[in-house]
Amino acid sequence: MLKAKNLFIAALFFTPQFFFAQYTDVINSNRPGETMSAFAVGKSVIQAEIGIYGIKEKHDLLNYNANGFGTDLTFRYGAFLEKLEFVLDLQYQMENFDTPYTNYKKNNFRQTVLGAKYLIYDPFKNYEKTKNIYSYKANHRFDWHQLVPAISVFAGANFVGKNNPYSFSPESSISPKIALITQNQFGGGKWVFVTNIIADYISTDYPSYGYVLTLTHGFNSKWSGFVENQGYKSDFYSDAIVRGGAAYLINPNLQVDASVSSNFKGTPSILYGGVGVSWRYDTKYKETQMEFKKQSRKDKKKDPKDPEGVKNKKETDYQEQERKRKSKYE
DSSP states (O other): HHHHHHHHHHHHOOOOOOOOOOOOTTTTOOOOOOOSOOOOOTTTTTTEEEEEEEEEEEEETTTEEEEEEEEEEEEEEEETTEEEEEEEEEEEEEEEESSSSOOOEEEEEEEEEEEEEEEOOOTTTTTTOOOOOTHHHHHHHGGGGGGGGEEEEEEEEEEEEOOOSSSSSSSSSSEEEEEEEEEEEEEEGTTTEEEEEEETTTTTTSOOOEEEEEEESSSSSEEEEEEEEEEEEOOSSOOEHHHHHHHEETTTTEEEEEEEEEEOTTEEEEEEEEEEEEEOOOOOHHHHHHHHHHHHHHTTTTTBBTTTTTTTOOOOOOOHHHHHHHTTTT
């Protein structure tokens, strides 16, 4: 059974062309994968990404079986700048463990992280691909600029309560978490490759280092899917997980999803399945856009004392330009 499961997982990971993932900044959700995207949700935008999952574990050496379920919530808020968002990431899990001699339960917050993400480089800022009206071939050749990723950084803290069974220490603690995030867009934005390089629990006795690689491809403006490989290593616990799933966009502010995850080892073997929903509140952002457009119309009436419009000149919203550019492919 384990060999069959591993064969299926290997096929899932090495054949991404059969899976599709939504690529749209309409809602810009990180679900159902585990990577953070490089781009923020937008200034004044509130977004909640909620899911529930079931989990099954079997440990060959310790000879136990575990079954349970959990819930996760990611709350994202764009504030102060278009490139900045604040993130609250919570995960609560409950499990029943059965051994040949006893059974017991374990439940608590598996993860509580509070931090902020900032976009430090956008390859599409001040970039526009030139059109060659005389050559079809020149317009459809591979754009090497796609290899240049958007880059973001995340910095936050883990909050662990006292006597948490998912912690390596019985004491409460606060420890740093940092991540480097890159994002490439291919095929006019239909394919997206995101990487997260993570250092977690840095100041503790058991720091953890890991990565998450996610390949996504939009099938159409509604249906999508993804494949993902996640690995992490520490003296407390190490593992490698593959994940795949799909999402459906109900409307520009609402998305539902489903995914399945598993690993390759038997100490323990892990299988999860989950569903979730992502919801965005962007009314204030739209109001700001309307005010900006009204201001732009006023700017057309040039002041004789300011013919270049320097007084009314506003900072260009490059992320908004990118959203408009990518919407052409949806």
